[in-house]
Amino acid sequence: MPEPEEEARPGRATRVAKLPPRERILDAAEELFHAEGIRGVGVQAVADRAGTTKAALYRHFGTKDALVAQWLLIVAADYVAAFDRVEERWPDEPLAQIRGVAAFVVDTLSTVSHRGCPFINSLAELPDRDHPARRVIETHKARQLARLTAMCAAAGLTDPEDAAAEITFVFEGAQVSVQNGSVDRVGERLVAFVEAVLVRHGA
Incomplete structure (x- = not known):
């Protein structure tokens, strides 16, 4: 069972929701960095798009x-x-x-x-x-x-x-x-x- 902070939030696409948290974060980062640039996107925005939390993002990647x-x-x-x-x-x-x-x-x-x-x-x-x-x-x-x-x-x-x-x-x-x-x-x-x-x- 996934940790509470890594559970997908309601309304996310089924395909994305089934991905492990690390892959969800990378998918979200790719989409946001392409659309808005690296400096224009904060870790909270990536976490929100991935349906997880900043704590989970830092646990998987350490830093932005x-x-x-x-x-x-x-x-x-x-x-x-x-x-x-x-x-x-x-x-x-x-x-x-x-x-x-x-x-x-x-x-x-x-x-x-x-x-x-x-x-x-x-x-x-x-x-x-x-x-x-x-x-x-x-x-x-x-x-x-x-x-x-x-x-x-x-x-x-x-x-x-x-x-x-x-x-x-x-x-x-x-x-x-x-x-x-x-x-x-x-x-x-x-x-x-x-x-x-x-x-x-x-x-």
Whole structure:
């Protein structure tokens, strides 16, 4: 039987109510941080949305900063899984893997256009380089770039590091552009730019 402070409050959706308290808190944090920003959301609001209490939130995560970092670890895991999927689908075709990653980024642009990129939004709100959530983002981005560089090297591109950096620039730029609405046909242009990078580097 759940502890009294972690019982779901009346009126919550059945699916959410059946989740363990920790997962309810993470679901609530994701929804609120996306909609209102990290600094605009207090732990009480997260607890209320999760149908639990501040005491339960602190027991599971310790601090709000740790909750933010855990949420971003989950977001980062989605990108890691996307790289895993393209490598599994095209195990010996690094060019196809690069194109598969680009297709994944294009697919995510509709979400970014409505809610913003969680990494970009979080970096804007967390100027302290020692914040645990910033460290999550920086570590994730470094690993993602290294993985993309390895794909470029496996594809025999003339300068894998430069190629991976250029592709990363277009991924990041596309997310910002679709978020602020400054450029149209972002997905189409992203794919064309990635193809141009591959050709320029000898694909």
